Amino acid sequence: MSDPWAIFPDAPSAAPAAIDPWSQFPDAPVAPTPAAPPAPAALPAGPSTADQFKALGIPDPRQPIPQAKPRSGLDMLIEGLQGAAGMAAQGVRGASEGAMNLAGLPVDLVNAAPMLLNLIPGVQRSPSLSDLVTGEQPRGFGPMSRKPFAGSEWLKENLLPAPPPAPVNAAERFTKRIGEEIGASAVPTAGLLAAGARAGVQGAREMGPLARMFVEPAAVDPGRFLQKEVMASGLMGVGAATGGELTQGQSKGVQGAAELGGGLAALGAGAMTRATVPKVIEVLNALRGSPNYTDRVVRETVVNRLGEAANLPGARMGETGDFNTDPLVEAIQRGSRVNDAVPGYQESLADRTQNPGLAALEYGRQSGPNSGMYTQRVGENTNAIDAAMARSEPQGSPGQLRVALEDRRDNLLGEASANVEAVQRRFDEATARLNTAMNAEGRGANIRAALEDAKEAAREVEREAWSGVANAGSADVTPLAERFRAITDATGEASQRTALPRELTSIPDDLVRRAQPDETVAAAQGLQGPQPAVYPISQVTDLRSRLSTAAREARTAGDDNKARLIDQYIEAIDGHLEATVPENLRQAYEQARGVSRDLNDRFTRPQTAIAQSLDRQQGMYRQPDSAVPSKFVQADEGRIADFESLMREAGNDDRVRSAVRDQIVSDVRSRGLLEQPDQLDAYLRQYGRVFERFPDLRQELGTAAGVGRAVRVAEDAATSLVRDLGSDNVRGRGPVGRYLVFGDENAERAMRGVLNAPRPGEAIDELLNFAGNTPEAVEGARRILWEMMQKNARRGGESTKSVTGQQPWMPNALKSFLDDPRNSVVLARLYRDDPSHLMNISNIAEALQGVEVRTRAKAPNSSGTAQASNVLTPETLQSRFYAYKRGQVSGSYLFTSIAAVAGRRAVTRAREGAINRLLDEALLNPEAAAVLLKENNPANRAALARRAKTWMPNQVSTVLDMLEDEDPVKDAIFRR
Incomplete structure (x- = not known):
């Protein structure tokens, strides 16, 4: 097979030989030889070299390297989001694994318990740090299981979701490690917070020493406790991640030791930073004169002064100073908030707590170095109270009430006067018809004339009745003469001479003698003895009529004896007529006698007014005409029969009716009854029988009485109005009249009269009702009371004015004014239709009762004035420089010494100013004082100063991981 690297001229001729990793350990067991890798495939034959590289799966080196495509901003954003998401996922995973580490720690400790046997001499020496670094593995016991049930590893595999991909960079590894530490500490931190919340501060302090060490900080300040524990866990995670990052690729033991050491180093660096950096900052702030300078010493000093002033137990000078500020904090939180009733008002600490010691401290410090703060606060509070009171301040003018009252009074007086005039006109019209047409003589003459006519008519009837009897023939009058002689003989001589009308009683004897013939005639006619005296019966009836008249006159004259004799x-x-009248004329005779009796009863009976009115003596009436009318116009309980007789005899005669009407009207007017309606009504009732015959007159008099009563009512009403309301020339006796005596310039004096009335509520109610309860009148009255309240409840001295010239309110005087029973009942009436304004004023007065208590407190002995001090004096500089010149100190010492002195003095001076400023701020701001007292409670200082501890349990898991190193290389080494 040809060499594939031959196509690279600069490449080595052959691949480097494989290095045996076990050659460094000659005593190590021989490892099995690994199988040789397959030879690279031969280049396929073909015309194109490029195809050969393609067949090998490698780029053609002869081709130019393609340039990377430039990344856009969106690509960078996506990469950043992906990186952040990866870090977040690793952080969550780390926190979860940390929590599982701590949750499975008890099982892990039990699982590692056999390893304690390694501490027995001869069994196993204890592993050391050098063993971990060098890889030496002592012989001895290991854990009971690699993944025990409910252990940390088991919990991670069974309770946590599938882990995200392994961290790909240092950022993700740092995030995961920090999350692991924070997650591990979260479990005990949450437990301690729950225990602290359940036990409370006092309960935590009553626990045992160990429990108190952990629970008390969580109970005292849960937020600060949580912050401290999270910060410590975070620092531990940063240090551990740094150590792990530095030992990447090393064994678990080495890496674990590095993480533990790095975490402890981070904690130490953090503690050192917290201890030194604030000090440096404090010195810098002090040197540059920062106005907001403060430090722990300042805060604790202020808290101590507040506690001592508030007389908290243990806060007095000379005592331990480990006092509890919670009662003072509770007093602040429990105290009343004036700004609920007075928005913007800021009460002081003494106002909120009502503590006399704090009030005395405020009193002393209000003239101290920060007196401007107190002056400004007084001005601000004065403005706040004015603004709150302004919402209820009436906007009317005091004169509006007087104008409304005066207009109403003038209208009423005018209406009353017009009503009197109108009713008086009606009365005059009604009484104008009630005038007499004649005098008393005329009335009496008319009545007599009518009665005389009636009597004459009756006489004519009598004559007619007797005419039949008188013309009935003749009769012997001798028996009548004998009767007369018998009566005369029976009467004494004196009576005969004085009482008997001899000219009448002698008539029968005269008639008898006249009928006797001369003796010569009697002898010639042969008559013997007395002869009958026959005369017409008319002679006897005429005599009877004359005797009846004489008897009537006797009775009228009061001579009853004479009348009685004549009646005989x-x-x-x-009796004579009855004996002598023929039988056929007996009925006519009885009728004539009845007519005569009736006439006598009607006109001649002396007891009657008619007989008295018609009685004559020697042809003249015995009584004057003026006396006649009054005899007939009688009350029902008087001689009403006389009136009835008059009406019966001459009631249809116009002369009688006009005379009687005139007599009644004259009687009414003479008594003044037209001006006395009640007495006139009584008169109409008393003379009811009379007015039955004169209904029209009764109606006229009744109308006059009613109109007269209306006149009296109208006059009384007008008089009462003037009496109560007064007028331009009369002072009224009622509330309105007394009020209107004063002009607009004396409105307060007028209102003071209302307040001093026996019943002020009724007085002000009468005033407002009289004014029609118009909004202007009510607002004017409110304004008067408002100005009176201001004079009573505002300060008035020049020295009490605020910077803006306003006078502050006096809370006690304001409440006293509102609580005064006279003022309260008047105010309640004034604000009856708008009680919210009065309620607002009352709430403000009530809320202000506990403020400005420092003005009633005694000032302490100290003034609180800060003393000035220079940072460096010339003497200090000269002494240090001379020591340097003499060689007593080095240049570095000279510099550090001067810097130290400058720093100390700057801090001292800054602390003095800061203490004064913070103390005054606390006294003027209860909320800030509460925070200061709570955060710097001396009873909590020891608890809050304790270091974080919840990071420690997770380090046990780290040590266990170090002891359970599963590096296969180490295992192979240790198996030699």
């Missing part, structure tokens, strides 16, 4: 003579006449 009248009875004698009646």
Whole structure:
């Protein structure tokens, strides 16, 4: 077979001889000789050399090498994405395998337990690092199984999905190794976090020393604990990946040792970096005067000062200082948030916690080096409160309420006056018809004239009645004379002379004597004894009439004795007539007697007003005409029979009706009843019988009474309005009247009168209702109360103004104003239709009750003013330079010494300023203070300072892998 390399002039003449890898180990067992590789195929015969290269499957060296196609940006992006995907897959696989390593570690440890027997002298010496490096394999016991059940390898094969392709580059190998460390530490980290969350900080501190070492950091700050463990696992993975990368191709023992060493070195470098880099940065920030300088010392110092001011147990000077800030953090988180009611308001730490010690610290520091922060905060809070209050601030003018009240009052007074005038006109119209047409004499004369006419008509009837009897014939009057003599004889002489009308009672005797003939005539005619005295009966009836008149006059005069005696003579006449009147005229006689009795009862009975009115003496009426009308116009409980008699005798006579009407009207007017409607109504009831005969008059008087009552009501209403509301010249007694006494310039004084009223709620309700509850009036009243509230609840001194000139609100004064019962009831009425505004003001006042507590606290002794210090003083520089000149120090020492002094002093000065700044920021920002106190809790410092530990279990798997080195070359070597 020809040599295929012959076509390459610069190639060696033959292929290099195979090297026996076992020739370096003369004592090693002879390995079997491998079979010779098949000879390359001979070039096929043919005219073309290119075909020969093609048949061999190699490129034709005579042809130019094709140039690589340039890659586009998309190709590079795809390659980058593919690389990232590969790294991500390897990272996930590494994390999964790391978790399986830790999950199967207990089984792996049990599986490797027999290897502990190698520690027995004479059985097996312990493997050393040199053995691992040199490949020496001591004799002794190995693990029980290569892949024990539930071991890490078994778990990887059975629980994890098919692995991705093996890492193809260093990036993927680094990613997988870092993922393995993080995955392995994730299992214990999650367990510790769960245990810490379940036990809590206090529960973790009460655990045993070992459990507390692991659980307490996870309970104290889970986030920081997780960050620390992940960072440590990541550093361990970076170091292990670096060691593994440097020992690629070496044995598992060598590679494992390199990974373990690299991981520990990375952890150490990380710890050193965390310890030194912050210090260097702190010094640089201090030297350049960074305004945001802070470090652990600053934070811990501020926390200590806050704890001491808050009087936390163990925080006092001279004590351990290992106090717990959790109660203070809880107080901050539990405290009220003013910004819920006042957006933009930032309460201080003392406001949030209501701690008197913190309030005193704030009081002292508000005049310290950062006093501007406090001044700015006061201004910002003042603006926030003003903005919150402005949402409910009324926009009206105080004078709007007064204008509405005054307009309403003027309208009401005008309407009341117009109503009085209108009703008075109606009353005047109603009473104009109620006037008298005559005086009392005229009324009495008319009544008498009508009665006289009625009496004369009755006399005519009587005469008619007696005319039949009087014309009935003649009769002897001798029996009548005897009756009269008997009555006269029975009467005493004194009565006869004083009481008897002798001119009448002697008439029968006179008639009898006149009828006796002369003796000569009697003798001539042969008459003997007394002769009958026959006369017409009319003589007797006429005598009776005259005696009746005399009896009536006697009774009218009050001479009852005379009347009684005359009545005896009248009875004698009646007896005589009854005996002498023929039988056929008996009925006419009885009728005539009845007519006479009726006439006497109607017109002559002295007890009646008619008889009294018609009674005469010597031809003259005994009573004047003016006395007559009042006798007949009587109340129902008076002598109403007289009125009835008048109406019966002359009721249809216009003279009587007009006279009676005039008498009633005169009586009403004389009593002033037209101006007294109630008394007029009573009068109409008292004279009901009279008004039954005069219904029209009763209606007129009733109308007048009603209109008069309306006049009284209108006048009373107008008077009441003026009394309550006042007028231009009268001060009102009601809320409206008292309010309108003051002008617009004294609106607050007017409203103060409302607040001081016995019932302020009713007073303001009356004002607003009177004003018609118009939005302008309500807004004006709100404005007055708002200005009064501002005067009571805002500060007023020049020294209290903010930078923008605003006066801050006084929370206690504001709440006192709102809680005052007088103010609260008035405000509730003013905001009845819009309660959200009042609720907003009340919520703001309530939320502000716990703020600005530092203004009520006593200032501490220290002012908190930072002391200035120079970084390097001339004295320091001179002393160091003189020491260098004298040869006491070297140049390098001189430089480092000056740098150290400058650094220390710069840090000290920066720390002083940072402490003051951070302390003031914490006092002014409770949220920042809570974070600071929580992150730098002295009770948690020891726990948070503990190093990460969850990376350690995975290293046991690494050591076990190192002990279970399965390198076939080593196995062949160790089998010699």
